[in-house]
Amino acid sequence: MGEFELIRQIFMPLAGQSGSAALLLGPGDDCAIQRVPPGQDLVFSIDTLVEGIHFPHHYDAEKLGWRALAVAVSDLAAMGAxxxxxxxALTLPEARREWLEAFARGxxxxxxxxxxxxxxGDTTRGPLTLSLQVHGTVPAGTALLRSGAQAGDxxxxxxxxGDAGLALTYLDDPxxxxxxxxxxxxYHFPMPRLELGRRLRGFASAAIDVSDGLLADLGHILQASxxxxxxxxxxxxxSEALCRLSDHGRLRAAVTAGDDYELAVTIPEHRWRALADDVREQLTVVGSVTTEQGLVIINGDDVQGATGFDHFGDV
Amino acid sequence: MGEFELIRQIFMPLAGQSGSAALLLGPGDDCAIQRVPPGQDLVFSIDTLVEGIHFPHHYDAEKLGWRALAVAVSDLAAMGAxxxxxxxALTLPEARREWLEAFARGxxxxxxxxxxxxxxGDTTRGPLTLSLQVHGTVPAGTALLRSGAQAGDxxxxxxxxGDAGLALTYLDDPxxxxxxxxxxxxYHFPMPRLELGRRLRGFASAAIDVSDGLLADLGHILQASxxxxxxxxxxxxxSEALCRLSDHGRLRAAVTAGDDYELAVTIPEHRWRALADDVREQLTVVGSVTTEQGLVIINGDDVQGATGFDHFGDV
Known part of the structure; x- marks a missing residue:
């Protein structure tokens, strides 16, 4: 069996059934075809993971499969989609069955x-790099943007x-x-906040997923708004685990670490009160939006001037 | 200025204006938002180009910019979109202004x-790799597929x-x-057959773009159908240029070379006659579809057994 045929066989079980409502045509042609239901907007985002930058060399293939999709889908959660x-788009040095099967499993x-x-998709030979583009839908006009935060929210x-960031210390712990x-x-199995994102449609004034660190990502909302x-x-x-594992500087580490894939949102007070209890329980109020630009942190002196993760970024 | 800000500034002029009919929200948020008009299907494809595999090392950045988009858009042409x-998704070793500006220009x-x-988009540090996903639309149900060819077409x-394949010989010619x-x-500036693809909606029974070589790509239509x-x-x-430049084995080279981005299509005879003259003039009839599986080439003995370009492929 050729490498291409091997890849096709391994990924085909993940394919959407052509002719389904969501996907008129799945893999195998020049393009796929999606029919977006009337009254819905298409929401989409592309994310790249590079070996040695976004995940360690020789990272477990099954974990990589999960992580790659979770990271991408988290952007849909942030839009409420x-x-x-x-x-x-999978670039890999060689088409090894064992690696491919584990990756496809994750x-x-x-x-x-x-x-x-x-x-x-597209599979090519080269240094291990993954780009995933995710598509979601929202009722027209209801997507959560970064730009709607208002003073008082x-x-x-x-x-x-902070957990995922702290996890980097333990990656090689046997x-x-x-x-x-x-x-x-x-770190290995992030859970994008899809259900929460959906429930925040019509309530949150702005939203973002925490991929680069709470401070950096909150900064994006503030700048856009x-x-x-x-x-x-x-x-x-x-988390309790984080508090037990780390002490000095843990707040700074937690708010500048990436990879948590939680949501940071702004919500007008009256809408906060109107939220269902089970949604409010998933959120912690950490402050409020101000007219004055900039991010001020009280009770966290060691955090001032800290920024998040940045090696290039979203265009 | 940081690298991220440099990249943002260079690519922003290419961004679709948010709020336009095609693109409700462009770059800068967690996701972009597209509103597909009622009665239209969304058609999309992702393609990856890796340095040293799909284009030479130290390839001119402006040509790369053109080529990368042309290669991706060619899949839309093949669907009639x-x-x-x-x-x-751009992965590059370093954010050099000169390179980025030339790439963005192309x-x-x-x-x-x-x-x-x-x-x-997403820009990351790593070995030079580009993945582009293109979105197009077609009137619902009219996309050209690979799977519709019928005996007699x-x-x-x-x-x-063959031109682009032959060009590889001259890449270093001063x-x-x-x-x-x-x-x-x-080779450097492929022109996807967008207008031709659109005009073939309702006429062609199957279509594909010639990226891996005429034989290989025609083979995909035959297999799917x-x-x-x-x-x-x-x-x-x-082309006349190709005929003057090459002699022995030129047919074999021409039908197995990739990167031409022409369209290979099948058309029922009665629809061929109904095509406008200016569409027919862009096409050459090279044979017909048969009930017997397999691709038979007459007047081309040196071609038998040849296949196209394949290092992995579309999923």
């Missing part, structure tokens, strides 16, 4: 959990931040403690 | 000619094939002849 389909698990199907963050295992899980914010460092949600 | 917008020229705007190819310059232009074809090698259209 429902996942539909994705394309995969990718397929994630696709099943996130409710998204493979629409098409509450600044909220979902879950806890026998991690339970706490280390907990933060490692956040032309506002500032005042954050209370003591309110930033940290 | 109208180009709308594209995303760019990309921007191509985008202007093809009528497509930048919707978003005419097999046609647009323009001439002073190419006029003929060499002509084939080099085909469950048919065979009989091709007359003497009818395969070759």
């Amino acid at each position: 429902d996942p539909r389909c994705f394309t995969l 990718l397929g698990s994630a696709a099943g959990v996130f409710g998204i199907v493979l629409a098409g 509450l600044v909220c963050v979902s879950g806890t931040v 026998d991690p403690s339970a706490d280390a295992a907990a933060v490692l899980k956040r 032309g506002v500032g914010a005042r954050i209370d460092g003591a309110l930033v949600p940290l | 109208d180009p709308r917008c594209f995303t760019l 990309l921007g020229s191509a985008a202007g000619v093809f009528g497509i705007v930048l919707a978003g 005419l097999v046609c190819v647009s323009g001439t094939v 002073d190419p002849s006029a003929d060499a310059a002509a084939v080099l232009k085909r 469950g048919v065979g074809a009989r091709i007359d090698g003497a009818l395969v259209p070759l």
